[in-house]
Amino acid sequence: MKLLFTVIILTFNEERNIQACLESIQGLPADVHIVDSGSTDRTLEICASYPLSIHHHPFVNYGAQRNWALQYLPVNSEWIINIDADHRLSPELIAELQVATTAPENESIAGFLVSRRTMFLGKWIRHGGQYPTYQAAIFRKGCGYCEDKLYDQHFVVRGKTKILRGDIIDIITDSLQTFTNRHNHWATLEADQQLQLNSTAQLDSLQPDIFGNKMAQRRSLKRLYERFPLFLRPFLYFGIRYFLKLGFLDGRRGLIFHFLQGFWFRFLIDAKIYEKRQLLNTDKKNATNRSLQL
Numbered sequence: 001m002k003l004l005f006t007v008i009i010l011t012f013n014e015e016r017n018i019q020a021c022l023e024s025i026q027g028l029p030a031d032v033h034i035v036d037s038g039s040t041d042r043t044l045e046i047c048a049s050y051p052l053s054i055h056h057h058p059f060v061n062y063g064a065q066r067n068w069a070l071q072y073l074p075v076n077s078e079w080i081i082n083i084d085a086d087h088r089l090s091p092e093l094i095a096e097l098q099v100a101t102t103a104p105e106n107e108s109i110a111g112f113l114v115s116r117r118t119m120f121l122g123k124w125i126r127h128g129g130q131y132p133t134y135q136a137a138i139f140r141k142g143c144g145y146c147e148d149k150l151y152d153q154h155f156v157v158r159g160k161t162k163i164l165r166g167d168i169i170d171i172i173t174d175s176l177q178t179f180t181n182r183h184n185h186w187a188t189l190e191a192d193q194q195l196q197l198n199s200t201a202q203l204d205s206l207q208p209d210i211f212g213n214k215m216a217q218r219r220s221l222k223r224l225y226e227r228f229p230l231f232l233r234p235f236l237y238f239g240i241r242y243f244l245k246l247g248f249l250d251g252r253r254g255l256i257f258h259f260l261q262g263f264w265f266r267f268l269i270d271a272k273i274y275e276k277r278q279l280l281n282t283d284k285k286n287a288t289n290r291s292l293q294l
Helices: 018-024 043-047 063-073 091-100 176-197 214-224 233-244 245-294
Strands: 005-010 030-036 053-056 080-082 087-089 109-120 134-140 145-147 155-157 162-173
Touching: 005 018, 005 043, 005 063, 018 043, 018 063, 018 087, 030 043, 030 063, 030 233, 063 145, 080 087, 087 091, 091 109, 091 162, 109 155, 109 245, 134 145, 134 155, 134 162, 176 245, 214 233, 233 245
Parallel strands: 005 030, 005 080, 030 053, 109 162
Antiparallel strands: 080 134, 087 162, 109 134, 145 155
């Protein structure tokens, strides 16, 4: 019998996460596909002990990897669920999905918005605007894709969406070392992305809309943030997030998370943008001087 779900999981050296991820979807009748980008640890060995398919594809960026999987994997189900190895489907979401995807009133729904439950150093970060934050990670076959961005990519659904109550649990880091290394890399991508957005419109991306769904509203607020001056906006953002949106209620681990992710990371992005602009100006001056000498 044709299964209702296909689960697509991206992996790269995820031996610490992949087993818990796979265990979390055991209650869901689904074909499971692993898309690995060259793991050298025990990730694939662990995956081999589960009834699933393993595919290999070199990693360029998150959006490209997702869209390759959506285009080329043998998806034979009606619904596709996109997750990472450090994600877990909550039991509530598993139960809700099996009802929502077969309910007659949802026949016109093309995708579902699911909130991410951020776990940082073992603590659920509930405040500071971190919950609920929605992703369109579940959609009908042929109705969704991942936007082509260097960082902060979202799935875009063609058609109506509906919010589910269950969560995708996001184990955001296993150590501060991993957290800072990843965010340093992502800060470079985001800096490049913001510099590109100043000159290039991305029509295939999630469009900001303050009156749209939760994702479009959040993208609209991000566009507003990007209009503020460099180095001022991280202070404003952290103040709003930690004080006005009650981030301080998340305790000491919340303070670490909100400061690193809500201030340090944003400040680092601005510093990288500043550095890149300085280098561009220097290159232009050097090019002008060379042309004058000729």
